[in-house]
Amino acid sequence: MTELSELMAGAARLRDRGHGRLVSYSRKVFIPLTHLCRDVCHYCTFAERPQPGKPAYLSPDDVLAIARAGQAAGCTEALFTLGDKPELRYGAARDALVALGHPTTISYLTAMCDLVLRETSLLPHANPGVMTREEIAALREVSASQGIMLESTSERLCEKGGVHFGSPDKHPAVRLETIRLAGELKVPFTTGILIGIGEMREERVAALEAIARLHDRYGHIQEVIVQNFRAKPDTKWADAEEPDLEDLLWTIATARRILGPDMNIQAPPNLSPGVYPRLVDAGLNDWGGVSPVTPDHVNPEAPWPAIEELARMSSEMGKVLVNRLAVYPSYVRAPDVWLAPEVAIRVRRMSDAEGYAREDDWAPGNTEPPPAPRLRLGAVDAGIARLVERASGGQRLDPPEIMQLFAARDVDYRHVTGAADALRQAVSGDVIRYVVNRNINYTNICYFRCRFCAFSKGRTHEDLRGAPYDLALEEVARRAVEAWQRGATEVCLQGGIHPDYTGETYEAICRTIKQAVPGMHIHAFSPLEVTQGAATLQTPIPDFLAKLKEAGLGTLPGTAAEILDDEVRAIICPDKINTAQWLDVQRAAHKLGLRTTSTIMYGHVESSLAWARHLLALRDLQVETGGFTEFVPLPFVHMEAPMYRQGRARRGPTFREAVIMHSVARLVLHPAITNIQTSWVKMGPAGAAICLQSGANDLGGTLMNESISRAAGTQHGQEFPPDAMEKLIHSIGRVPQQRDTLYRPVDEERRAASFVAEDLAPIVLTPPRKKVMA
Structure with a gap:
């Protein structure tokens, strides 16, 4: 067995210890609140400059239209994507915010999360980049989770010639501080690393270890994304070499080894088409957000897989695809700790006993027809079979x-x-x-x-x-x-x-x-x-x-x-x-x-x-x-x-x-x-x-x-x-x-008497005859 194969096998065993046969995903809709950004990352096609005649921000009506389309398609999450603090760079952004009645982009984001929470059944997840304590706290009141990609802890990448040169929000210390503040404020948080942007493997390990330390301290990192760089036309890195499959597998397996069996580790499926079984072999347990409505606005050239196809391919690996919410099960099971009161109410009503999204609209006492179970796996889990055999024997x-x-x-x-x-x-x-x-x-x-x-x-x-x-x-x-x-x-x-x-x-x-x-x-x-x-x-x-x-x-x-x-x-x-x-x-x-x-x-x-x-x-x-x-x-x-x-x-x-x-x-x-x-x-x-x-x-x-x-x-x-x-x-x-x-x-x-029963006489509910305690 090769060194990579051994690493992956160990990672898969760790994953199975923490997650069993389940591989999760979030059925979501993407809401690109603004494409403006003050950073100039050399690989990014999401960020745009202001364009005449094009609104700098989605209007509230635009936001609701996208959210309602997601709701109609059975989504449970509204992922807000946007650039970092564009008002600090563009007058057009400042003017647009004034017209919208907000001082900052994150203030407007908070209002839009609140709008989606109030007007739809979706749970907002906010991914706005670097934030202050006050901004994180305000967003916590109207979102189920938040996130920021750490990407890398390499300072080299921020120097001249590096992909993050000229991007003040990409400095590792700044991003780590945002993640730390989220931990202090008890926010279920998403982060991750971007591989193939000039970093060395040792630097990837350092980034993963930094994430692990923050999670050990606060317990708030709900998922870690391992995202592979994809070269895009019209960027400074259009001709850069992309990481190969072995590099991606090594990183996923290493992330599992560093972060342990319980961490949720994700790799976007649309960035690695055709190799899903290999990603599962490496220790992945989550496919991230998959939208039946909107494209991946960060990687628009990479279409989402159909959810049914993702389920089929997961089953071929002996895994059960399960829909999760914008907040992962361990946080769903402790809503009073991790969620604001109004968000906690929504999450409770959307979740099952394990903390995943409810599978259907049936509930005890209603007249919805019972749903038929979907069977995709070919073989019963050996551990389940052993437990059933022991119980059937009276143990x-x-x-x-x-x-x-x-x-x-x-x-x-x-x-x-x-x-x-x-x-x-x-x-x-x-x-x-x-x-x-x-x-x-x-x-x-x-x-x-x-x-x-x-x-x-x-x-x-x-x-x-x-x-x-x-x-x-x-x-x-x-x-x-x-x-x-x-x-x-x-x-x-x-x-x-x-x-x-x-x-x-x-x-x-x-x-x-x-x-x-x-x-x-x-x-x-x-x-x-x-x-x-x-x-x-x-x-x-x-x-x-x-x-x-x-x-x-x-x-x-x-x-x-x-x-x-x-x-x-x-x-x-x-x-x-x-x-x-x-x-x-x-x-x-x-x-x-x-x-x-x-x-x-x-x-x-x-x-x-x-x-x-x-x-x-x-x-x-x-x-x-x-x-x-x-x-x-x-x-x-x-x-x-x-x-x-x-x-x-x-x-x-x-x-x-x-x-x-x-x-x-x-x-x-x-x-x-x-x-x-x-x-x-x-x-x-x-x-x-x-x-x-x-x-x-x-x-x-x-x-x-x-x-x-x-x-x-x-x-x-x-x-x-x-x-x-x-x-x-x-x-x-x-x-x-x-x-x-x-x-x-x-x-x-x-x-015989029971089969010829006459109709019941009206019942008499005798009113209270004595004083009733309040």
Whole structure:
């Protein structure tokens, strides 16, 4: 193996350690705000002199027209390119700025970034050259990221005869100071080197090491570009020799070696057509910005590759092309640190759990059809295959391994979902079960302030759906009787934590139902309600659960779990019970012979690490007690959720994330929890069908009166009757079976009653009868 081959192989191993199979790009539109520049770089065709009749700057209307064309083409980034401080050289630039109402080019740039941020869905990325602290800070408020190419740290290039002679903004110390200031100000920053402009390899290494030192200090360098010089006509370097492919590969590999596995290293694909596999071999993990709308204004002679072609060629190298935002995933996952508030809101809403751009417009609760996965890779990743095999064999995976499964895309995604479905077949066969039940939400008044909840009401929740209510016991009994008449075997009771409720209230609800319908199974009271009820009676939780069981409680729902990770709970429900308390209530219930369900609510602020911790907490408790009947993934419905309305959350999981949650749960929880349920309310019937082919074996309940998800904004119905349930199950070649809460088949009388159910009578929402806490 040659020295270069060895260097590249080592770089590729480093890259794979940090980025796995993913190669990213940004779907962007280029906005050349001005071609004027005070510098005179000897290789540049972007910079122009003022021309009579040609505006010195794009107008706001021009900027918006380009941005909107990008938005229509599915772009997520608006890259502003421009020359350095042209007003310091050209009177025409100064006059134009006066007419635009701005003192400097960067002031106008800041206004245009703000315009694009306000008027389009794009994220601005600003690349204006050397800046002051104040300019960087102002741009940070209206852009997702910024950048400046270091190009080189060679002072020689600024001397007479060098390519940067006569270009004051190209002095290395000046550019390094801009990069340093961006680090101090917590700006996700792009930089890089330009090779083949007269520098020596030792000087390239020095430039890369200078970048590495700044990143080690501030952690803000989000990508490093290795750009190869291309000779252009009508420049002083028109006849200069361009760096050859080996030189480019050496530099990319060296950059990876110096900057490490996690750095994003990019080489523009349009400057190296036909050799993409070699660039990947050298350690690249990003193709940079690729525009379906505008040319590369810096290298107009080099057209962009088609994105589909880039995806195909990436797949030939065993890589999955993924669209990123203008800010890279590690910064997306910490928006409060790295982004201004208004930008952070936009980024959260545009990103998935890993920090990449969302893949589609689907969201839990909406009626968009589920997107079909695109499969380009020919072979499954060996590491993914090994993890799937171990999990299918019942081995306990650790959090990083589970995170790898959650991150699976392309054929790896199909392998995980397919393996989960095969495991479902081995455990449950072709039977898909469902229960005929009715939701009874006895009150929507709650003194807790969970930031995801659009159901609870009070004096501070008047802008959300519905009015506060507190059901009379007579209405609870009436609904239970009606549910029984319609074939139900279960009523599921949950509500807000009413400030006037005590443990006796919960007991009275159970006794009322049992008195009205002795045969009805009561599935009721989350661990939060149990904890609150026990506290009001000053009774230990096991004793209170025993009281509820004596009053008729049959099983407990596993809600109020949200995410069993206290770092996440501190954000979404800081006043709620913590992870240990939730698990303790479940443990106590199991010891008393009360079975419970388990749930997760995902797709808001958490990461896949939290998902992994959650699944392992459930698995470990199930191994200890055996008390869980099922696991129910509940994707976050964002529409009316307060934390989404306030810009503090994502818009639920992507469809890929929603489906793979069911698959990974099947694998990770095996063999402890055998039933994986999908929520038709949140996934929709079509999405639920896909989950039933990806590891789930249960369709949940018919519900009759679903209101919690409806309050959050789901557009799916309030009831999914048995004939519709069974039609859906038959449509995927499975066998439907009506079950009770404990997964036993129901008798023929109950089943027959469920198929001839009359329409529901109008519900009565009893107004609050007591003072409600604000």
